[in-house]
Amino acid sequence: MRLLWDIYRKMVLTSTLEMLQYRLGNLFWLLGMVFEPMIYLVMWSALANENGGSIAGYTAGNLAAYYIAWTLVRQWNIALTPFGFEQRVREGGLTPLLLRPLHPFHYDMAGFIAMRIVGTLYWIPIGVALWWLFSPVYPGGWLTLVIFALSLVLSFVMRFVLVYALGMVSFWTTRVSAIFNLYFAVETILSGRLVPQALLPEWAQRIANVLPFRWSFGFPIEVIIGKLALPEMVLGLGIQLGWLAVATVLFVVGWNAGIKRYSAVGA
Amino acid sequence: MRRSIVLAWQYLRLAVMNELLYRINFVIQLFETAIALATALVVLSLVYAQTESLGGWSRYELQSLLGIYTVLTAVVQMSIQPNIERLMTDIQKGTFDFVLLKPIDAQVQISIREVRIWQLVDIVAGVAILIDGLVRLGAPLDAGQVALFGLTLLLGIVLIYTMWLLMSCIAFWVIRVDNIFELFDNIASAGRLPVDIYPRWMRVILTYLVPMAFAVTVPAEVIIGRINMSNVAIQAAVTLGFFVVTRFVWTKALVRYNGASA
Numbered sequence: 001m002r003l004l005w006d007i008y009r010k011m012v013l014t015s016t017l018e019m020l021q022y023r024l025g026n027l028f029w030l031l032g033m034v035f036e037p038m039i040y041l042v043m044w045s046a047l048a049n050e051n052g053g054s055i056a057g058y059t060a061g062n063l064a065a066y067y068i069a070w071t072l073v074r075q076w077n078i079a080l081t082p083f084g085f086e087q088r089v090r091e092g093g094l095t096p097l098l099l100r101p102l103h104p105f106h107y108d109m110a111g112f113i114a115m116r117i118v119g120t121l122y123w124i125p126i127g128v129a130l131w132w133l134f135s136p137v138y139p140g141g142w143l144t145l146v147i148f149a150l151s152l153v154l155s156f157v158m159r160f161v162l163v164y165a166l167g168m169v170s171f172w173t174t175r176v177s178a179i180f181n182l183y184f185a186v187e188t189i190l191s192g193r194l195v196p197q198a199l200l201p202e203w204a205q206r207i208a209n210v211l212p213f214r215w216s217f218g219f220p221i222e223v224i225i226g227k228l229a230l231p232e233m234v235l236g237l238g239i240q241l242g243w244l245a246v247a248t249v250l251f252v253v254g255w256n257a258g259i260k261r262y263s264a265v266g267a
Numbered sequence: 268m269r270r271s272i273v274l275a276w277q278y279l280r281l282a283v284m285n286e287l288l289y290r291i292n293f294v295i296q297l298f299e300t301a302i303a304l305a306t307a308l309v310v311l312s313l314v315y316a317q318t319e320s321l322g323g324w325s326r327y328e329l330q331s332l333l334g335i336y337t338v339l340t341a342v343v344q345m346s347i348q349p350n351i352e353r354l355m356t357d358i359q360k361g362t363f364d365f366v367l368l369k370p371i372d373a374q375v376q377i378s379i380r381e382v383r384i385w386q387l388v389d390i391v392a393g394v395a396i397l398i399d400g401l402v403r404l405g406a407p408l409d410a411g412q413v414a415l416f417g418l419t420l421l422l423g424i425v426l427i428y429t430m431w432l433l434m435s436c437i438a439f440w441v442i443r444v445d446n447i448f449e450l451f452d453n454i455a456s457a458g459r460l461p462v463d464i465y466p467r468w469m470r471v472i473l474t475y476l477v478p479m480a481f482a483v484t485v486p487a488e489v490i491i492g493r494i495n496m497s498n499v500a501i502q503a504a505v506t507l508g509f510f511v512v513t514r515f516v517w518t519k520a521l522v523r524y525n526g527a528s529a
Contacts, residue, residue: 028446033454042465043314043321050318110528133468175291178298194306195313242380 004243006112007102015114030122034071040194041067041134047213056198057227058263059139063108065225066196073220075119076152076191080108080161082180085167090174105164105251112160126200139226154240158247159216171258178244186211193219198227212243270371282382296308296385307333307395307459322464326405329461332487336459339423339482341389345373347428349381351435356446360439363524365386374517378428385492397490406492409433416490419499423482426506427455429513430478436513451477458483 019026044063048055058066088094097104130136156223166183168175187239189266191213208214219236222228228236279400309495311333315326324332327484354377365375374441401408433452438444458479462470474480481502 025446028450032446032450034456038469039460041462042469046322046464047314047317050320050400055317100426133466142512175295178295181299181302185306189306189309199313201313201316 002074004102004106008106008113009106011110012114012117012250014046015111016117019118022106026118026122028073030119033074034126037067037070037074044195044199056196058196058198059137062197062225062227063136064134065136065138068127068134068136069221069224070193071130072120072127073155073217075123076156077115077159078115079156079163082163082167082170082183083177085164086174086176086180089170089262098259099220108164110154115167116156134223138224139166141226141228142221144226144233147237148220148224151223151233151237151240152179154237154244155216155220158212158220158240158244160252161244162212162216162247165247165254168254168258171254171261176237179240187213187217190214191216192221199221205239212247215240215243268474271375271379274371274376279382283384292385293339293388296388300388302395303389304392306338307337319492322461323463324461325404327400327486328491330400331397331404331491332461332483333459334395334400335487335490336424336483337393337396338390339393339427339458340385340455341393342424343427343431344389345383345386345488346381347431349383350378351448352434353377353381355438358524362452367521369523373521374432383410384435386506392473398522401488401490408490408492408499412489412494415494415499416486419486419489419502422506423486426478426509427482429509433513433516436520437518438525455514456481461487478505 041063044055045060048058054057085175090095094104097107098207099106135160166180169179190200190208190211192208194228197208197214197218200208207216213237221242223233223236296429306477308330311326313450314321314329319325321329354363357377366376369376416491430451431448434444434447437447454477456474457465457469457477462473462484470480478498485498488498
């Protein structure tokens, strides 16, 4: 355990320094990511205004807060896509990773933790600029902030493991882009990425509650913009932990069964 | 000119023959188009469940605009993007030499080498959404309007093409530019809404840096019958201007090229 911690620390440090070298590239990448939520923000704010100031309990200020928090959560949601994993299996890139002393998962995880650090650093000025441009309304409060931080970390870990587990499908078939795209399409609609959950029809909200997507995206945002009461926040953290456990089981089972089928194509 | 057309035709034939070997890709593309369309239409119905008009656009007007946006992005993905990507690889690896050695204009050549034919599915889908939107709007169309629409859409495609080429010219000076394309692509996704809905600073970006205002909103205005001739004239002028500038920058860029690793 101690060893693992030391290795993680070193790997995160190296990857962070590596990533910090590409300053302009990082900035462009982040700026690009900011544009998508601005489209939704403009759309829903226009609606709120035509609706007499608010829509499903969201005022323009709430919506601005939602989509600015969105930009941070979106960053923390980035994971090794199943497409990436599929490519490793198809082209044999997984083979050298298997020869290393640790499970490949740890190297990936460390790299993505580093990405979180760099991304958050770069996000700060962008967040400030968006704040100035759209004047969001946040309730503030230390407790909210602490719970938000917790839910943000959990959303990252939970989605990372879940999406990694999905990648295990590639051990059985490498024609999977259709499955993955369907997964991501459903995620886009039900996670709160396209639209705050409260704006969905009732039945869709019920579905969203029992699927993992909302808990890795919309939930942390709803925490920070003050849409949830304390018991709801605590329950949400619990559900995140629950999905993390489910994802871990899926991943371990999928990996153990799949790795036996892996035949190192092309390496 | 004739030679270029014959060459473009041959490249297309080759691409079609190659792709027909992988027919399952057609089914996959069909499935993915369906997902993308369903998502877009779900959003549309969510929005118009709450209101009658969004920034002065009714549901089926916006649907028509979405159809045009779909067609334009499909054209980009079918032809512009793969060609530019190949150009980028050529510049990075030095294989751009082979383009220069051939007895045909380099810009023409790099613009016609690749075609991803399955994107046709997206084009068909976009046209279907557009027609469905127009039928439901029920506004009468006359031939002149349709012709003007075709012209503005064509100009829009040319404009987007020149922007891509202009960006790729940067690669002759600094080798890595994929982030610029990604940024451009992300901003371009704002074209699925009419630009007059955005705040001023975003409108400026969407008009001059990533000209979706001209590429999507102007043709949409024409086809739903809000023809604004001065916008059309500006679109034509901007497209022509960018085309000339791009040609100029391209010739300058060719001089810069020195065969990276050859």
